Amino acid sequence: MTIETRPITQGEAVEYLRLTPWVSGFPQEDPEPVAWYTGRAAYPPLVPPTAEQLEGYAAGLLTDSYRPQAAFVDGKLAGGSAIVPVEITLPGGRQVPMGGVSWTAVLPTYRRRGLLRQMMGALLDDCREHGEFLAGLSASEGTIYGRYGFGTATFQHRWEVRRTDAAFRTPFSDPGGLELVDGATAAAIWPVLHEQVRSQRVGELKAQPGRWDGLAAGRLPADGGGPSHHLVHRDAAGEVDGTATFRLPWSPDPDYAGELQVGAFEALNPEASRAMWGLLLDFDLTKRVVAARRPVDEPLRWMLANPRALKLARTRDNLWLNILDVQRALEARTYAATDALVLEVDGVSWRLDASPDGAACTAAPGVAADVSLTVSELGSLYLGGVRASEFRDAGRITEHTSGAVSRLDALLRADRAPHNAMAF
Incomplete structure (x- = not known):
């Protein structure tokens, strides 16, 4: 079995669209009344496009606002996803580019073969190539995307x-x-x-x-x-x-x-x-x-x-975040207090000097960490919607310096819970 992951060509656009849940008819949400929909059904029924409509959608698919990736197994298109470039507001009011992972699907007959992992790697590399230090998505299931570095950042x-x-x-x-x-x-x-x-x-x-x-x-x-x-x-x-x-x-x-x-x-x-x-x-x-x-x-x-x-x-x-560049991300937002901490993120140490006016983040190899965490936990903490102390008590953050997690909470504290009504 040969797996290839790459962007699609215009000639493959219709076949790529047939993978997506809104065309294929395969489930796209869990079977519960969802938090983003006011109706009584689990999720709104989808009306499949006609062949003519599908050709029309395919003709306008490959644009700067939609960057698809697909997985091919022995030359057959078996999985697809895409990056939709968006902007997100950070603490302090700065609005920065983010790569939105959207319309991810793998044909049921090709599951459990590593296609999603390869596509996700290609999607995140694409974000980095476009200068996006954040990637985000809305997860259909809560057990999938933490393994790829995403953490839950907003709720609704x-x-x-x-x-x-x-x-x-x-x-x-x-x-x-x-x-x-x-x-x-x-x-x-x-x-x-x-x-x-x-x-x-x-x-x-x-x-x-x-x-x-x-x-x-x-x-x-x-x-x-x-x-x-x-x-x-x-x-x-x-x-x-x-x-x-x-x-x-x-x-x-x-x-x-x-x-x-x-x-x-x-x-x-x-x-x-x-x-x-x-x-x-x-x-x-x-x-x-x-x-x-x-x-x-x-x-x-x-x-x-x-x-x-x-x-x-x-x-x-709602929104899951992946921090693709720790230094740029931590320097892009402001903080609710003035303090300095050494954070070990996936084994790499960073010194964060933070204040309400901004921050400097520098590599700190060999420096003892105050707190250790993974990039997934950092994604959850980044907007202030989850407290570091919650993760510590859940066994997902390690505190090396007494009181460091409380200090991190004070830095990341938000006056209002992060929220996004828009999707991508």
Whole structure:
């Protein structure tokens, strides 16, 4: 058996696309209601493209915004994946390039032959060649990608609230105003607002080109759950500072009738957030509100008179990070304290001199480490969404200097949990 991993040619593009779950029909998610989707199915059903559509997709596949790799076994295309270049916001506000690993699949008849390992090596080498010191992905299974150096870095909630329990604890006055808009207006608002939001939110990603084109075109969601409605909040000066997309799908089951599903929600400030949730949680002729892709530090629970009214339906890891260049990564972000530590990452020692203004990271061969960890743990800690002390207590980080893990926690502490609503 001969395995070859390489980029595909234009002539192989259709065959490559046939490997992907959205064409092949093989599972792409675990069989549970997912944290990124508000519907009741495990994940939205996919509509396979026609042969003509597939040819059209293949014609525009090989671009700077999509860098595919494929695994061939004895000349037959048996696995595929790709890098989608994105930008991510780091602590301190810097937005840096990241290689997004996307649409990874191996044909069931070629599993357990090392194809994924070879493809992953080629993908990460491709990131390095393009100057990307971070790689990221969203994992369909939680046991696969840690072995390749990825660590869970952001998480998201799916929650629901019964309308009868959704009263706010304290009345508030809105200095701005709410408006329902059409899809074309929403499609113009979302890109501008998201760019403002992502500059404030560690872990958030730059949206992919065409992300909101379907709104302007009036396309219905693929699951057939009914049209989207678009809510906009404007501040006292008339500037947009929040928007949300929601649906009110019809259901033949009385248990699910009257459910309002919030698919996307972004706000620049607490005032806009409170105003939009105030309407969505008290929409006439509804019984329940379900929201997906919510940050784990969503303040809504503490706005409610009964905090128990907000019930978590699922917590799910979202973005997994791989630190491809430790020095560049540790120097790219800022820190919550001033300190110096020696970190041993996969057997290589680095001295980190960190402060709120930035950091210097230098190789420290032969210097005794304060803390030892793998690049997978570093990926989880990097944005501040996981505490080093949690990994120490789980036996995944070794502390050599007493108190060093607490000092590392103090350095990496984030005022807000990292979160990304965008995918790639």
